[in-house]
Amino acid sequence: MEELIEKLKKEVIEQLNLEDLSPDDINPDSPLFGEGLGLDSIDALELIVLLEKNYGIKIEDPKDGKKIFFSIRSMAEYITENKK
């Protein structure tokens, strides 16, 4: 899990073009959206593409993203549970 978390941090930084952040700046438990990293609905769509591309996991309804993308940890947990 910890390994996946570190990998995800890098992937999120790259996919969302968060140039100013290093993986160490991201707390795996703090919220990605709203007051956390300040991500928005388009970032959520970018993360859907990331999950599909890199992990083969398809999220049909963007509304489900809210829970899955709450934090890096929740993403990692979702991936572990759903990875084929």
Added chain:
Amino acid sequence: MFFINGIGLISPQKTSETKEFLKEVIEYHADYLTCIEPVYRTYIDPIAARRMSRLIKMGIASARMSVAEAGLEMPDAIITGTGLGSVEDTEKILAEITKEEHFLNPTPFIQSTYNTISSQIAINLKCLNYNTTYVHRTFSFESGLIDGMLQIEEGTASDVLIGAIDQMTLNHLKITRRIGLWKMQPVNNLQLMDEDSPGALAGEGSAFFVIGAKPVPSTYCRLTDAGVWINLNGSLKINKAVEEFLGNNGLTPGDIDIVMLGNNGDSNYDFLYANLADQLFPGTAQAWYKHLCGEYHTATGFGLWAAANILKHQSYPEILHLNEIQPSRKKNILIYNQYRNVNHSMTLVQSC
């Protein structure tokens, strides 16, 4: 009356770094000229910038520069002219869907829509007013000027922000070289006139102008009129359009102190400028600017910046001279541009 009250220009010259008017000129030996970009942090919040491609950042930064210079709090309208929008993002999508249709990222699609520049400037300035985008090749910027002046005439606006923005990419250059738009190998921009070969030197830029109903301390000059003409066949028709345009503004070719021409080194079309200059402006100072910024659909934005600076500083830098004639005064400047002898446009500026 309309006044150019502020300008922001990002170009292949050092125009965003200094307000000095072409004191230093950058020489290139290149396939196309690329912009010298400012540090965007001053203009755009890095979190907001993370999704913006280069063109969008250039647009917002130059818009902010022009608004700041004019001392304007909020424009009453934001109008952008762009021939191609963010080509870079369009290419990303094309490359992606050519391979596979399933993993397209939303960001390039959003950035590729032409109106995103104007609307992201509105977001940056928190401006809820009139907002539109013109996308007609070399008419894009002039259509914006026409719309902006109309807004002021209608009384719905007193200050409008109008932009001319386009970018070049390597792939786009490669593709459009196939239809003869560009030189086939790298050239020296300052020796462009000696080339005598088909095709122009490509370039890019982002110029935003605050046009106001009243002058302010930063005012450059008056924007008197702008117009576009399509399918004027032959030099006689071009001459007639120029004379009519000037006549509508109470002028004749003899009243023009400097005619700023769109020569771009393309031997297939530069003769049109020569014909116009010889026939209507033989005794007039003739200027050019595309060796400094390259050719692109909204390059007249650079031309308007140059004309406005000539009038403001009452200085006519040698690098712009196309003939030997020195203007006896610097009051009336006509900018004339054509694209493939199909799209003709003119802008008239006058000192205050």
Added chain:
Amino acid sequence: MPQRIFITGYGIISCIGRNIGEIYSAMHEGRSGLGRLNRIDSALRNEFPVGEVPFTNEQLFSLAGIEHREGYSRNALLGLIAAKEAFKHGGLDRHPGMKTGLISATTVGGMDQCEYFYEDFLNNDSKNAYIDSYDCADSTEKIAKELGITDFVTTISTACSSAANAIMLGARMIRAGKLHRALTGGCESLTRFHLNGFNALKILDKEPCKPFDQHRAGINLGEGAAYLVLESEESILKTGNVPLGELAGWGNSCEAYHQTASSPDGIGAYLAMKKAIEMSGLMPENIDYINAHGTGTDNNDLSEGRAIEKLFGDKIPKVSSTKPFTGHTTSAAGSTEAILSILCLQHQVIWPNLNFREQISELSFSPVEKMITNIPVNAVMSNSFGFGGNDTSLIFKKVILNINNKLTN
């Protein structure tokens, strides 16, 4: 007094018909044009219904009355067919001394061909004839050339409000005395480019769209083109054209909220509608029908609905979205729906909002479910909102003619 602006000609092609007559019949019969995508080889063709014009490009050439030529995009063909119908209807070939302009709108331009030829563009010379069709101006220039319009030509792109802004500019130029007549509207062909783009935004419905429904699930994209001939009162005296309706007001506003999403309270929509009403000299209660933008997305319909509530209070006019008929034709939507609005004025009908079942819980109103006939329709508002919050609203008024088909005062 500023010049009044009249519509004296129109032309249209969409998935429900190839001219005004066919479109009117389809609307009258409640016939939707949504279906499977047949003419584009897209991986998404079985996933999402679309409003596709049911003709091949070859057939479109013949509908446009021109021979097959290299370098023509489907977009340009659709544009040409609708523009020609409007041009003829408005008699733009007559009175050559009058200043006539073409203001067209598109967003995806000639991408319908370019997306197939992109690899060739990069690697060989075989498809060079199509390189020019890459941009938005190409379809406009082809239409201008074919119809011989030279006085003023330009192209607008503000995503889904493009054609409404084209109509607005035409009216403003006529008012300013820069043109006597303007052919205004927009065209858009379906492409893999924007199908995939909208899909990446997760706003396409897998079923026929259900605007203003509690369970709405997104857009169905469509294609088509629609153009209107605008003329001033002064011009009508010369041309003798019969006005079909009056363009009484327009308003454009930008939300300045988000790159794609509408603000929760619909501030841009509200301001655009408010400006249009104020300009028309009408009161909100004089609007008989709103042809809403109503895309069927969660976000748009709620935001537009709230803006309508804010402007009209407890006197909300009849509202419907006609996108379940035509699909969302993006840059052609503004002019397509302008024509559908004018048809309401001419025939005294109000179009239904197909596929509606359940009211949006956050809103106080439901759209019109069945076509209403024999109802006084004197003023219609047509909304067009685009990505980036580019919102435009137009108001059309019924024209009262005297016995000689002339305007009364």
